[in-house]
Structure formats: structure tokens, C-alpha cells
Amino acid sequence: xxxxNNGKQKTPLLTHLVAGGAAGFMEACTCHPLDTIKVxxxxxxxxxxxxxxxxxxxxxxxxxxIRNESFWALYKGLGAVVSGIVPKMAIRFSSFELxxxxxxxADGKVSTLSxxxxxxxxxxxxxxxxxxxxxxxKIRLQAQRHSMADPMDVPKxxxxxxxxxxxxxxxxxxxxxxxxxxxxxxxxxxxxANFTAYQEFKKYAQKYQNLEExxxxxxxxxxxxxxxxGPLSNxxxxxxxxxxxxxxxPGSGWERFKVVTSEIMTKEGPKAFYKGLTPRLLRVAPGxxxxxxxxxxxxxxxxxxxxxxxxxxxxxxxxx
Numbered sequence: 001x002x003x004x005n006n007g008k009q010k011t012p013l014l015t016h017l018v019a020g021g022a023a024g025f026m027e028a029c030t031c032h033p034l035d036t037i038k039v040x041x042x043x044x045x046x047x048x049x050x051x052x053x054x055x056x057x058x059x060x061x062x063x064x065x066i067r068n069e070s071f072w073a074l075y076k077g078l079g080a081v082v083s084g085i086v087p088k089m090a091i092r093f094s095s096f097e098l099x100x101x102x103x104x105x106a107d108g109k110v111s112t113l114s115x116x117x118x119x120x121x122x123x124x125x126x127x128x129x130x131x132x133x134x135x136x137x138k139i140r141l142q143a144q145r146h147s148m149a150d151p152m153d154v155p156k157x158x159x160x161x162x163x164x165x166x167x168x169x170x171x172x173x174x175x176x177x178x179x180x181x182x183x184x185x186x187x188x189x190x191x192x193a194n195f196t197a198y199q200e201f202k203k204y205a206q207k208y209q210n211l212e213e214x215x216x217x218x219x220x221x222x223x224x225x226x227x228x229x230g231p232l233s234n235x236x237x238x239x240x241x242x243x244x245x246x247x248x249x250p251g252s253g254w255e256r257f258k259v260v261t262s263e264i265m266t267k268e269g270p271k272a273f274y275k276g277l278t279p280r281l282l283r284v285a286p287g288x289x290x291x292x293x294x295x296x297x298x299x300x301x302x303x304x305x306x307x308x309x310x311x312x313x314x315x316x317x318x319x320x
Contacts, residue, residue: 008022015302016094023295024089027287028081034283035081037062039142041276045268061319069146077141084134088126093295096122096195116196123191127184135183136245137163143246150216172318181253182241189237190284197226198292201202213300220293228289231280236273238280240264254273 037058056064065073099121103114110118140163146155157163167175201222205214214222231238243260244253264272 003147011303012159012306013094013098015299015306016097017090018302019295019298020089020091020093021086022298022303023093023291023293024085025082026294027089027291028078028085031283031287032078032081032137033062034058034279034286035138036074036076036142037065037281038276038283039139039242040065041279043143043246044275045303058282060278063277076144076159077138080134080137080141080163084130088130088134089291089295091129092122092126092191095125096191112196112200115199116192119192119195120188122195123127123187123189124184126191127187128180130181131187131304132178133164135241136176136178137167139242139245140167158165178247178256179244179253182237182244182257186230186234186237187243189234190231193229193233194226194288197229198222198288201226209227214296216293216297219296220289223283223292224289226292228281228285231277231284235277239275242276 040061041058062074096118099118100110100115103118104110137160141157141160144155144157146153157166164176202214202219203216205222206212240257240260243264244256247256247260
């Protein structure tokens with residue numbers, strides 16, 4: 001591994017790619033049901049209510065999905081997420097490290113402002129390359145209100161590849177990029193807030209405890225706290241984006257944005273822009289907690305492995 005000007009070894013981009021991909025896979029499998037509940041809440045024109053007429057919270061919406069469509073309905077769209085989240089996380093972490101490296105000073109140090117801009121750029125990169133089409137397919141699958149326990153209840157989109165094929169056939173390739181501007185804006189603000197908070201928290205934790213490497217449970221906690229920053233800052237963007245991606249109506253992106261925004265404001269009120277915020281927080285915060293913990297652990301394993309290969313330990317073990 002090459003070294004920075006300050007003498008520290010540089011981690012290869014391949015390590016960030018692999019560690020990011022592994023983190024993304026674990027995050028998707030752990031947190032997808034909360035994302036399904038969030039999408040259903042955002043798509044509801046009128047809040048679902050219980051027998052007493054009170055609006056259902058995220059737990060009530062989740063229970064309703066399970067009751068009407070089976071437990072596995074909470075995992076609708078998981079295939080689209082898993083097929084996209086591995087490259088998404090790989091691109092997120094590797095591009096963030098690359099942008100951060102470009103912004104480093106002569107001594108290899110990176111300012112907090114540079115970390116913020118590196119997060120913005122990484123979020124935009126992942127949005128354009130992976131997140132936008134993946135999100136649209138996922139939302140179309142999650143929006144289908146069919147029972148997965150009833151084999152006769154055949155949905156329009158059977159799975160992620162079939163959804164992608166159907167959308168392209170009926171609406172064209174450009175349909176996969178509906179809401180791409182808002183997706184990029186959401187991802188950019190998410191990752192700017194996320195990475196900046198995490199890097200600062202991590203730096204202070206290391207300094208306070210005088211540790212070079214933090215234990216995994218601390219990465220879990222710091223990742224969860226930093227992960228909550230994005231949803232709190234861009235909830236309206238995410239709601240508008242979800243409504244645009246669910247719709248198959250034609251028109252330019254700006255026209256759809258104006259129509260969806262005005263409809264939400266006039267028919268549902270400003271509070272509707274924050275629909276699904278609770279499940280999104282409960283989805284993103286633990287998701288980022290898992291992501292950062294797994295990423296840091298896998299990265300440390302790869303660093304150790306690469307160090308052993310470089311020092312000849314692996315070769316020596318094999319020769320024995």
C-alpha cells in the first residue's frame with residue numbers, strides 16, 4: 001500500500017469498494033421492512049385510520065400490511081434493493097474516499113468543509129449511477145397492494161427484473177430516471193450530513209479515548225446518530241421524489257415537481273411533506289449504524305489481510 005505525505009498508509013480503493021458492498025448487503029437485509037412502511041405512508045393520500053378513527057402510526061401501517069398481504073409483503077422490492085445497494089455502497093464509500101483524497105492538503109489532512117463537499121459529491125455520484133433507477137423500481141414494487149400469500153393475486157410487477165422490463169417497455173428508458181434531480185439532491189444532502197457527522201464524531205471519540213481504532217459497538221452508535229441527520233434535513237425532498245417516481249404520468253421533471261408539490265400542499269397540507277419521517281428515521285439511522293459498523297470491520301479485516309500478504313505471512317503459511 002502507498003503512503004500519504006504524513007507517513008500513514010493509504011487504503012486502496014478496492015478495499016473501500018468491497019467493504020462498502022458488504023456493508024450495503026447487511027444494511028438492506030436488516031432494515032428493508034421499515035422502508036416499505038415508509039413508502040406506503042408517503043404514498044397514502046389520506047392517512048390510514050384504525051377502528052376508532054385515529055391515524056395509524058408506522059407500527060399500525062406495518063401491522064396492516066402483514067394482516068392484509070402477509071409478513072413477506074414487508075420485503076417487497078428487496079431484490080431491487082439488494083441488486084442495487086451493493087454497488088451503491090461500494091460507489092458511496094470509494095467515491096467519498098477519492099473525493100476526500102483530492103481535497104486533502106499537502107500533508108494529507110482533510111478539513112471538515114472538505115469532508116462535507118466530498119459527501120455531497122459522493123451522494124450525487126451514487127444517485128446518478130445506481131440509486132435513481134433502483135429507487136423507482138423499488139417504489140413501484142412496494143406500492144403494489146397485493147397479497148403475497150394468495151397465488152391468485154397476480155401483481156403487475158412480479159419482481160425487480162420484471163418491473164424494470166415492464167417500465168422500460170411501457171414508459172421508455174428515461175422513466176427509470178424520473179425524479180433523478182431530487183434523488184441526487186436527497187442523496188447529496190444525506191451523505192454530506194452523514195459523513196461529516198460521522199467523521200467528526202469518530203475523530204472526537206478517538207481523541208477522547210486516545211484510541212487509534214474504535215470498538216465495533218462505538219461505530220454502531222456513531223453511525224446511527226450521524227445517519228439520522230440526513231432524513232431530518234431533507235424529508236420534503238424524499239416525499240416529493242417518492243410521489244413522482246410512483247406516478248407513470250408523462251411530462252418534464254419540472255412539471256411533475258410543480259404538480260406533485262402543489263397537490264400535496266393544497267390537498268394534504270404542509271405536514272404531508274413529512275409523512276413517513278418516523279419510519280424513515282427508524283430505517284436510515286439503524287441502517288447507517290449497521291453500514292458503518294460492518295464497513296469499518298470489513299475494512300479492518302482487509303487491511304490486516306493485505307498487510308499479511310505484503311509481509312509474506314500468507315505465503316509462508318501456504319508453503320508449510
